Amino acid sequence: MLDSKIPEGPLESKWRNYQLKSQLINPANKKKLNVIVVGSGLAGAGAAATLGELGYDVKCFCYQDSARRAHSVAAQGGINAAKNYQHDGDSVWRMFYDTLKGGDFRSREANVFRLAELSAPLIDHYVQQGVPFAREYGGVLVNRSFGGVQVQRTFYARGQTGQQLLLAAYSQLYKMKRAKKVEMFTRHEMLDLVIIEGKAKGIIARDLITGELKRFAADAVVLATGGYSRVFRLSTLAIGCNGSAIWKAHKRGACFAAPSFTQIHPTALPQTSEAQSKLTLMSESLRNDGRIWVPKNKEETRKANEIPEEERDYYLERRYPSFGNLAPRDIASRAAKERIDAGYGVGRLKNAVYLDFKHAIERFGLETIKDRYGNLFKMYKKITGVDAYQEPMQISPAAHFSMGGLWVDYELMTTIPGLYAIGECNFSDHGANRLGANSLLQASIDGYFVLPNTINNYLASALKEDHPTIDHPEFEKVEKEVTDQINKLLSVKGEKTVDHFHRELGKVMWQECAMSRNKEGLVKAIVQIKDIKDAFWKEVNVTGGHQEMNTELEKALRLADFLELGLLMCTDALQREESCGAHFREEFQTSEGEALRNDNAYAYVSAWEYHQGEFKLHKETLDFEYVQPTVRSYK
Amino acid sequence: MKVTFRIWRQENKNSKGQFESYEVDGLTEDMSFLEALDYLNELLVTQNKKVIAFEYDCREGICGQCGVFINGRAHGPHDHMTTCQLHMRSFKDGETIVVEPWRATAFPVITDLIVDRSAFDRIIEKGGYITAKTGTAAEANAILIAKEVSDKAMDAAACIGCGACVATCKNSSAALFTAAKINHLNSLPQGKPEATQRVLEMTKQMELEGFGSCTFTGACEVECPEGISLTNIAEMNARRAKAKWFG
Numbered sequence: 070m071l072d073s074k075i076p077e078g079p080l081e082s083k084w085r086n087y088q089l090k091s092q093l094i095n096p097a098n099k100k101k102l103n104v105i106v107v108g109s110g111l112a113g114a115g116a117a118a119t120l121g122e123l124g125y126d127v128k129c130f131c132y133q134d135s136a137r138r139a140h141s142v143a144a145q146g147g148i149n150a151a152k153n154y155q156h157d158g159d160s161v162w163r164m165f166y167d168t169l170k171g172g173d174f175r176s177r178e179a180n181v182f183r184l185a186e187l188s189a190p191l192i193d194h195y196v197q198q199g200v201p202f203a204r205e206y207g208g209v210l211v212n213r214s215f216g217g218v219q220v221q222r223t224f225y226a227r228g229q230t231g232q233q234l235l236l237a238a239y240s241q242l243y244k245m246k247r248a249k250k251v252e253m254f255t256r257h258e259m260l261d262l263v264i265i266e267g268k269a270k271g272i273i274a275r276d277l278i279t280g281e282l283k284r285f286a287a288d289a290v291v292l293a294t295g296g297y298s299r300v301f302r303l304s305t306l307a308i309g310c311n312g313s314a315i316w317k318a319h320k321r322g323a324c325f326a327a328p329s330f331t332q333i334h335p336t337a338l339p340q341t342s343e344a345q346s347k348l349t350l351m352s353e354s355l356r357n358d359g360r361i362w363v364p365k366n367k368e369e370t371r372k373a374n375e376i377p378e379e380e381r382d383y384y385l386e387r388r389y390p391s392f393g394n395l396a397p398r399d400i401a402s403r404a405a406k407e408r409i410d411a412g413y414g415v416g417r418l419k420n421a422v423y424l425d426f427k428h429a430i431e432r433f434g435l436e437t438i439k440d441r442y443g444n445l446f447k448m449y450k451k452i453t454g455v456d457a458y459q460e461p462m463q464i465s466p467a468a469h470f471s472m473g474g475l476w477v478d479y480e481l482m483t484t485i486p487g488l489y490a491i492g493e494c495n496f497s498d499h500g501a502n503r504l505g506a507n508s509l510l511q512a513s514i515d516g517y518f519v520l521p522n523t524i525n526n527y528l529a530s531a532l533k534e535d536h537p538t539i540d541h542p543e544f545e546k547v548e549k550e551v552t553d554q555i556n557k558l559l560s561v562k563g564e565k566t567v568d569h570f571h572r573e574l575g576k577v578m579w580q581e582c583a584m585s586r587n588k589e590g591l592v593k594a595i596v597q598i599k600d601i602k603d604a605f606w607k608e609v610n611v612t613g614g615h616q617e618m619n620t621e622l623e624k625a626l627r628l629a630d631f632l633e634l635g636l637l638m639c640t641d642a643l644q645r646e647e648s649c650g651a652h653f654r655e656e657f658q659t660s661e662g663e664a665l666r667n668d669n670a671y672a673y674v675s676a677w678e679y680h681q682g683e684f685k686l687h688k689e690t691l692d693f694e695y696v697q698p699t700v701r702s703y704k
Numbered sequence: 705m706k707v708t709f710r711i712w713r714q715e716n717k718n719s720k721g722q723f724e725s726y727e728v729d730g731l732t733e734d735m736s737f738l739e740a741l742d743y744l745n746e747l748l749v750t751q752n753k754k755v756i757a758f759e760y761d762c763r764e765g766i767c768g769q770c771g772v773f774i775n776g777r778a779h780g781p782h783d784h785m786t787t788c789q790l791h792m793r794s795f796k797d798g799e800t801i802v803v804e805p806w807r808a809t810a811f812p813v814i815t816d817l818i819v820d821r822s823a824f825d826r827i828i829e830k831g832g833y834i835t836a837k838t839g840t841a842a843e844a845n846a847i848l849i850a851k852e853v854s855d856k857a858m859d860a861a862a863c864i865g866c867g868a869c870v871a872t873c874k875n876s877s878a879a880l881f882t883a884a885k886i887n888h889l890n891s892l893p894q895g896k897p898e899a900t901q902r903v904l905e906m907t908k909q910m911e912l913e914g915f916g917s918c919t920f921t922g923a924c925e926v927e928c929p930e931g932i933s934l935t936n937i938a939e940m941n942a943r944r945a946k947a948k949w950f951g
Binding site for chain 1: 766815821841843844909
């Protein structure tokens, strides 16, 4: 069932060998082939634009009012590439190894190597597109450090790297729209996948302005719908981010891999009230120069600046002397949780730690720090009203990136022929923990470089088949199922709001399936989520109708899927009786409180098949041919 | 805290809208302005009423999707801020807060506080890009760009496309938005080959969309969340004049 299709040959030649053997389609035939791309972030826009350039007929969908708003826009810190511009010993191999190790040896060697290999040409591509990356006075590109790595390989555009890359991808996309190779469907949300004779052949999407359900047929469907950490409700994600497209694909047969691998980001702003809708991220790049600490005294009442050096606990530097404040995210988050749970947290709710720039300002001067992080400090001030040049920031861990997602093979195809998943919505390169600045990278590589070179292998055969049409009975059937679900939601007419149930789900997920998990808690969580789900379908009130713009209905449809996805996440976390990366099972830790991996029993990717509300586990064994998995230490 | 919201309600683009008042108690100063609207919407649901439609996505000031007129100012009472970054601590207890959609011919209202800003996308489509197909780029460091040039391009490129500049302008001009993109690309060596065509076509599209002319009041710069400078418009005009008269 799970054929990863890894090409023959040594690691360094696998991608080249793949390309040499993959099928080609002549330009005259490409224009006869239709591809649907759902999502317009770096992966989706990159893929749609590039497929358009290659000559395919592309339709691209996003729920926002413009492709430029996809959540890739919010990534701040940077994008990694093995350029070795800093002459500090970087190489494709080292980047490959860092990423594999950062993911705690739970990803495929061949995929990760390809990611590192294509990183350098990607930077070339973005520079050519006009991305204003930071530069030295001499005019060359600058790099900075990021967590989990000891070389400087991160390229950045102030604290707005994601925005600048997305705007480049978006502009390329609209250029192809102008060339009439891509048709854009903004304010359209995919609500289901249509499969004909076992192959993905189209989608049902809702026009968010009129409420009309529309059918779209294609020779292949590409999902590029991003992460699903809004399952925790409070997260660093945009409010509209959702897991619906991949969840619907999962229910129609696509295996879902490692759903429980969720990254908790160590440097977000802490929660201040129940009504809070979002936890704003402060870029990891701040940890380059900022030092993280808590007071040594639990009962501390003084302001941060009044606490003398000897009474501060720089716990990351203490526990991980070689990586210090640049320890990877999973480790930094858990260390913060450990201090906060032990009662050393700071802030009004004692749920935060300090991120302090005092020493950096003394060492480099205020102007340099302003130049590096000015917009982040500005953002911090806007939200909290505090000037972080004068006193330390208060930060706290928050749900962030989904390493899990639809299972894909080396070609990024899911277990449904003709259905691809690219960017954050797939599981491929990050294993059990993603390194900082690898997210923009993976989304871009998947969209620009990998998918456009693998989809032809499938489409070459689609060329010989009949093109699907929206009159097919399957479209009729799936559209009716979507209509029924919408009607059912609107007819509950209970007394509670959608957000009420989302808060309930979020609390359970955050408590039992976030930074640390245990068997008892997960078993309990599964029962609780089932109860919340039952209550949702009995007591929710969705006002307004479906033949109009209805933001409440949009939220309800997304939550209905999150309630099911949450169950799968807990089920996955429960079966993996080891700790690896972001997945920390309390029962499996060393005497020093570090993750205890079990390579003999768990060196596999869990891939779940959906069957009438039940989940069946399949395993893709991870073979490490080139790297020997070691204990992941950042001490 | 307790406030009274006076909010523009409009069924759809063809219907006539009107203000409606909502008294809301139980808010806190820590809430963001949009969270206060979320709170109001939950109240409306419990009263079995249709929620107020308003835009948002990232809620951290970068996606540009949110944006309403608050007490007569785009994105509320502060300079250089998005609506999602505004917090209730900026208002007084008991205050009446008037909330309207962006008003501009080129931004028709879709429903309630939501407007159609697709005109911006169509301006970008006319040249807000550099033609460089995937896979054709040269080595990145082969293009040297002085730090001042790159920094200045970045200042302009920071535009989030929210439309506050248009909404606040008495002429509903999109000059700041258009200038920011033209200057970002035309000031970089990569953008030079298409520079003339870009400035001519993008400014033409800007006019076709029904945006007004710029009369340099500077209102846009004040409301721009990224503080994009008015000098960008002067620079665009110079580029346009040069392109028109000298090619």
